[in-house]
Amino acid sequence: MEATTTVPTNKIGLEKKAYAGSASTLCTGCGHDMISNHVITACYQSDIHPNQVAKMSGIGCSSKIPAYFMSSSFAFNSMHGRMAPISTGAKVVKPDMFYLGVSGDGDTASIGLGGFVHLIRRNLPICYIIADNGVYGLTKGQFSATAEMSSVLKTGEKNLFHSIDVCSLALEVGCTFVARSFSGDAKQMVPLIQAALRHNGTAVIDVVSPCITFNNHDGSTKSYSYVKEHDVVLQELGLIQHTDEQTVDYAEGEVQKVELNDGRELVLRKLDSRAHNVQDRAAAFKVLHESQEQGELLTGLFYVNEQQESLLQKLNLTQKPLVELQDAELRPTSEQMQKILGDFR
Amino acid sequence: MKVNDFVINIATVNGSGSQSANNVLLRSLFRMGVPVGGKNIFPSNIAGLPTWFWIRANPQGFVGRKPLADIVVTLNPQTFKEDLKTLASGGFYFYPSTFVIPEELKRPDITCVPVPFKQLTDESTDIGKIKKLVTNMVYVGLLAEILKIDSSILDQVLRDQLGKKASVLEVNQKAVAIGAKYARDNFAQLNFSFKAEKKDLPKDKIIIDGNSAAALGLVQGGCTFASWYPITPSTSMMEGFIKFADKLRKDESGKNKYAVVQAEDELAAFTMVLGAGWAGARAITATSGPGMSLMAEAAGYAYYAEVPSVLWNVQRVGPSTGLPTRTLQGDLMSAAQLSHGDKKHPILLPGTVQECFEFGQTCFDLAEGLQQLVIVMSDLDLGMNMWSSDSFDLTPRPYNRGKVLSAEALEKVTTFERYRDIDGDGIPYRTLPGNKHPKAPFFTRGSGHNAKAQYTENADEHFENMQRLSLKWETAKKMVPAPIVKGSGNKVGLVYYGSTEAVMEETLFELTQKGQKVDTLRIRAIPFGAQVEEFLKNHETIYVVEQNRDAQMKSLLVMEFPQFAAKLKSMVHFDGTPITADLITHKLLTSERSH
Secondary structure: OOOOOOOOOOOOOOOHHHHEOOOOOOOOOOHHHHHHHHHHHHHHHOOOOHHHEEEEEOOOHHHHHHHHEOOOOEEEEOOOOOHHHHHHHHHHHOOOOEEEEEEEHHHHHOOOHHHHHHHHHHOOOEEEEEEEOOEEOOOOOEEOOOOOOOOEOOOOOEOOOOOOOHHHHHHHOOOOEEEEEEOOOHHHHHHHHHHHHHOOOEEEEEEEOOOOOOOOOOOOOOOHHHHHHHEEEOEEEEEEOOOOOOOOOOOOOOEEEEEOOOOOEEEEEEOOOOOOOOOOHHHHHHHHHHHHHOOOEEEEEEEEOOOOOOHHHHOOEOOOOHHHOOHHHHOOOHHHHHHHHHHHO | OEEOOEEEEEEEEOOOOHHHHHHHHHHHHHHOOOOEEEEEEOOOOOOOOEEEEEEEEOOOOOOOEOOOEEEEEEOOOOOHHHHHOOEEEEEEEEEEOOOOOOHHHOOOOOEEEEEOHHHHHHHHOOOHHHHHHHHHHHHHHHHHHHHOOOHHHHHHHHHHHHOOOHHHHHHHHHHHHHHHHHHHHHOOOOOOOEEOOOOOOOOOEEEEEHHHHHHHHHHHOOOOEEEEOOOOOOHHHHHHHHHHHHHHOEOOOOOEOOEEEEOOOHHHHHHHHHHHHHHOOOEEEEEOHHHHHHOHHHHHHHHHHOOOEEEEEEEOEOOOOOEOOOOOOOOHHHHHOOOOOOOOOOEEOOOOHHHHHHHHHHHHHHHHHHOOEEEEEEEHHHHHOEEEEEOOOOOOOOOOOOOEOOHHHHHOOOOOOOOOOOOOOOOOOEOOOOOOOOOOOOEEEOOOEOOOOOEOOOHHHHHHHHHHHHHHHHHHHHHOOOOEEEOOOOOEEEEEEHHHHHHHHHHHHHHHHOOOOOEEEEEOEEOOOHHHHHHHHHOOEEEEEEOOOOOHHHHHHHHHOHHHHHHEEEEEOOOOOOOEHHHHHHHHHHHHHOO
């Protein structure tokens, strides 16, 4: 009798291996490689074709990972700190793709800080993943701006400066989707990435992603063991299609549902004792600040707002992407030009 | 009596509405068919500092800068003494009768005319807060009367410029009339020796600033994305594009067929352009020197990763913050060499408002055709002053979108490699994101890459790639606008570029009067092609005329053509004012006579 094994495919008929990239050149045990895996899983499970995804990145170990997932997607590995404006230009003229950006804590919280903040203010639709390990890995281990003041390098050097919490900062400048996770937490990462990809605005996911080589020692606040000891998970996340038949019963008050703009629902079942309303911006600030005071590494979805207009809507663009407009649609008629030139006669 | 041949210097305070009044005067002369040009010398300030408006009328159309005026009108107590010094012999100086001219400044060769401006202004209006504005219209009326400017033309200009509100129009008309009447009643004995006379105006003439011309050119030329950071003197170009696109680029449902993003700084402004160019749009940023400096890193990225993009620099005086409201051609060298590493950016050098319009498309044809950053070098004089020109040629020129492979095209090829030279001209083929063909996607990176766009540290692969980029430069020589050569067979040649064009006809006229023959070549683009080389070869002495201190164009020519270095002589002007025909003529004659 013949044994047949069918390889599973998603709803668009692709196997998971269609989402693979090249072999990673990152250090063995690097948190960023896990981020790659979650991106692959998220896109595969979301039935998004790789040719629909634009992979954007800056410079750094983090920014190398677009090479390690979805080889059949276009990619723009740009300059240090410039992923945000590059993505803005691309998305505005070619909006009918999913933009997935990967940046590091140097790329985003130092050189790219201005770009990060203004991207969020404009609410450009992009899934913005920050691979956050508290150091500059590729240049061999200097502190980044997200390292806590208490942290210490392998050399014993102490961090003298106050850290930037990219999640609080994002909230402060109006971010409409703010989350934090840990590269090892697939259950949290995958639905977050899926929701972020469909979000009608900037979706920031601050991913603590330990640097195995330079910042995984005692004294680091971004090491695997530190995360294990301090991680407090706010919610369990799930995504439900309205077409899904399964209904899950939750006890009253345990679940918050957020309608996403692609017709799906994000279901958040609280795990922690505090009941956090992800649609309350002030509550998000509070829960973040309190967790900082208590030395917790709080992960989960802090805030989401699907009602805010994105940059694309504010620009009132044609339905057809700008890149597809032809000569005849762009060049004014002679009559129109003569009318304008009349002001100069 | 000098007909259509005079220079006026109007000295006021900025923010007082004088710009509007000065434009009425300029426009009226223009519509009379008088060849005329206007220059605004304004401070880097919003209100309260001195500003001057120079109008030059000339029967032969020589409207470039002159250092002295025939008629000076001054309203500014701060500058009225220095304004007197700008008056040429035989000139007329109109000043408020409340000012006292110091004895030591009085000259026998000029006529000083005190005018009771305050009284005339009070007669024009009771409204305190518009008196300042109205005073300007009084001198418009006064000058119009003595110059014999056609009053119906002037009135029409007033209507066109200020006619939106009837009350505004009325008070301005009244002020003009009061100024004119005062002149009629008091200046009969003045022996005023300048006059404007109506000439046939060819129907298709316009008077326009270079920035507006460029903005229109961008709309005509298919620009769909602009990102920018405000900076003098490029701001008005972007604001012009926004204004014109809002009128000319809406679809049937009122949606925008363009996008403009005001970026948080120049780093973002130019990198947004790169993202848009990569995705397939005709994308531009306009800036000035300080902004261009910030764009240096990304310029190298554009060169190396071959991303079509345009940077339009309306140059002002540098270095550093410099003189934001003065003109210079001082960024040429840094533009040509913008970024670290080996790179060569094609540069366009518009010299007229017509070229500002035309290059609004040419820049993109080249950027996409070559898959490079193209830098357009305009300047404050060209960009912000008013130039009379033939109306723009609106004949559609098809957009050159360059070598872009669609999904259909990819079906027909066996392999697609992003940086492979297929045609032998150094220019590879590209695909655009969203192209669903499995061969289409590739990785764009600023790090070392091979022909397949893969990361490489391999010496041979990197060398090959850099060689191919050099080959592209050779191809570019045939694609960029050719220089304009006038004359032949003379021993002396004169090479120049950009807004120096405004004084070149006058210069040649002067030189001819003095018996000096020269051939001229106006460079309109870099790389320099065969014609530039020919010109340098065929002349014994070549003067390179430019508006910067360090002879930047001459240096670039020497770098490219070291064999002609000994023949090249610099002629520079760099005080922030536009160059004059007098300067070029004088320096050239002095130099030639000393041999």
